[in-house]
Amino acid sequence: PAPRTVLLTGAAGGLGTLMRGLLPDYGYELRLLDLRPVEGEPDAIVADLADREAVREAVRGVDAVIHLAGISLEASFEKILAANIEGTYHLYEAAREEGVGRIVFASSNHAVGYTPYPRGDEPLIPVGTPRRPDTFYGLSKCFGEDLAQLYWDKHGLETVSVRIGSCFPEPTSVRMLSVWMSPADGARLFHAALTAEGVGHTVVHGSSDNTRLWWDLTSARALGYEPQDDSEPFAAKLVAEQGELDPADPAQACLGGHFVTDPPIWPH
Ligand code: NAI
Numbered sequence: 001p002a003p004r005t006v007l008l009t010g011a012a013g014g015l016g017t018l019m020r021g022l023l024p025d026y027g028y029e030l031r032l033l034d035l036r037p038v039e040g041e042p043d044a045i046v047a048d049l050a051d052r053e054a055v056r057e058a059v060r061g062v063d064a065v066i067h068l069a070g071i072s073l074e075a076s077f078e079k080i081l082a083a084n085i086e087g088t089y090h091l092y093e094a095a096r097e098e099g100v101g102r103i104v105f106a107s108s109n110h111a112v113g114y115t116p117y118p119r120g121d122e123p124l125i126p127v128g129t130p131r132r133p134d135t136f137y138g139l140s141k142c143f144g145e146d147l148a149q150l151y152w153d154k155h156g157l158e159t160v161s162v163r164i165g166s167c168f169p170e171p172t173s174v175r176m177l178s179v180w181m182s183p184a185d186g187a188r189l190f191h192a193a194l195t196a197e198g199v200g201h202t203v204v205h206g207s208s209d210n211t212r213l214w215w216d217l218t219s220a221r222a223l224g225y226e227p228q229d230d231s232e233p234f235a236a237k238l239v240a241e242q243g244e245l246d247p248a249d250p251a252q253a254c255l256g257g258h259f260v261t262d263p264p265i266w267p268h
């Protein structure tokens, strides 16, 4: 049967807030969790993914999880380790122990951020492109995808890993024109990821059907995802302000944009 009750982790964040607004229209009953209180949601669970007992309690009785919680940008390895690596492990262990059948994991384009984007007629980036994390953050998303594969192979716990491009109300850079996922398409993709049958562990690219698309949406469409949006109406203004991307500039040459050239963040 299609999942009905869904735990949404990271519910106070940007994407969590967008999805809290959109997913109930698909008939889901959302249980919310975040480190921070969720505005206007007094019943939301306020817990750290480090708290294994709280995470186990949070997954108890739900049909599926959309796992958005974690650090969403580059940070020190120690912080990424706690929130994204250990935190995601705690969530998977809790789901296994409580018999939850499926997780939708918010992976990121930064798992493959060093991949050059296609020039001219080059083919779109396939979902099987080698991992090329551009940050400790991207590395934690590689870990999450591998954890998902392990829990499918070993425990039969299904995951759709969505390598999200940029999901914001509007694209705000020329790069984003290629990787933008409109919030409405995001909800469509999460719904498809929750309801498609027999996903095992499937990796998909998460974006709208942008005119300037860099990556292949075949595995996402195979879930039943039919994107309806395209960033192109935002292009003229952004290109006028910022110019076209310059592939000779290392910060503009790869899928991950400036993440590939930003210096690492060390502990302090
Ligand atoms: P965000 O930073 O706005 O939200 C993340 C939320 O996770 C925050 O509310 C934070 O309090 C919570 N959180 C952090 N550490 C936690 C912990 N230890 N325990 C419990 N909650 C914790 O990020 P955003 O943009 O909403 O992204 C959501 C997810 O999607 C993240 O995993 C991010 O890596 C991923 N993603 C988002 C993209 C986007 O375009 N928004 C692109 C690619 C991936």
Ligand code: 15L
Pocket (backbone or CB within 6 Å): 072, 073, 108, 109, 110, 164, 165, 166, 167, 176, 256
């Ligand atoms: C991400 O993974 C981040 O979580 C998000 O804040 C954006 O930076 C996005 O990638 C992007 O690449 O635009």
